[in-house]
Amino acid sequence: MTTPPRRATRQQAAVADMLGQHETFRSAQEWHALLRAAGDPVGLATVYRTLQSLAEAGEVDVLRTDAGETLYRACSAAHHHHLLCRECGFTVEVDGPAVEAWATAVASAHGFALPRHTVEVTGLCPRCAPATSPGVTTSPE
Amino acid sequence: MTTPPRRATRQQAAVADMLGQHETFRSAQEWHALLRAAGDPVGLATVYRTLQSLAEAGEVDVLRTDAGETLYRACSAAHHHHLLCRECGFTVEVDGPAVEAWATAVASAHGFALPRHTVEVTGLCPRCAPATSPGVTTSPE
């Protein structure tokens, strides 16, 4: 139970700041590139380490793309799920009381203990969605 | 469109057979090991290739562990979700009409197009769950 001490460093602040300025999910490498571009460079290993501790502290949410990349985003502390744009990473936090109840019910109905769940919804956000003009697909999947 | 021709091979049959004999999610490497152990060896690259085509054909379901491994399992064709044991990989297929509706509603409420969703529930199956004796935690998290 000994929460290891943590020191305040310029690098950790830079990562936290950058996270706070975007509402999109980004990979560690992308955050690293953003920091470098912003003239506030942080070593890649440190970006990974910082994102991980923030994740453990519940200050960022983590998800994995189909391609296997891990994405991070500053999120509110309360339990919630995401509606994520597959094109640009723009994300909206959503809650789903019905889903929570369903997950718990399903688990206990089958005798599973310590249930946990993953729920993500993806799509194309209004900015990235193809124009509603019929037949004209701007960006085929 | 031109569906590329596909030849029947001993290796592909072996993989399909092995998949049919288990109701658990396993990684490509684990399926490979099982095949080798069963005296029906298949090259690792071929196991990967076969699992991928089966996945594209909708005959196996795919999911990624927190550790980043990709797991495969023979599944029914209809859309469904999983209740998965974190300990042994035992899996039950479940459906959730309420969840389907919720996902669609959430997406359109925010103007997201082409919605898609991921829903997985994990826990400890009856065989792997610690005895119900109060206070005695056999396997702390």
Place this chain on the structure above:
DNA sequence: ACTCCACATGAGAATGATTCTCATTATTGG
């Protein structure tokens, strides 16, 4: 303000799952 030193950093090596390469083998139509 100065020292000390445990923790933090970062460049580069290591890891490990997955994919790619390409020489060899095997399926299938004729």
Place this chain on the structure above:
DNA sequence: CCAATAATGAGAATCATTCTCATGTGGAGT
């Protein structure tokens, strides 16, 4: 059976992430 060509598999290559360890630094104590 033969030829055409898809499939296989051993090993190399890829690539995100993690590890190593020499060096830097926050901050408590003085």
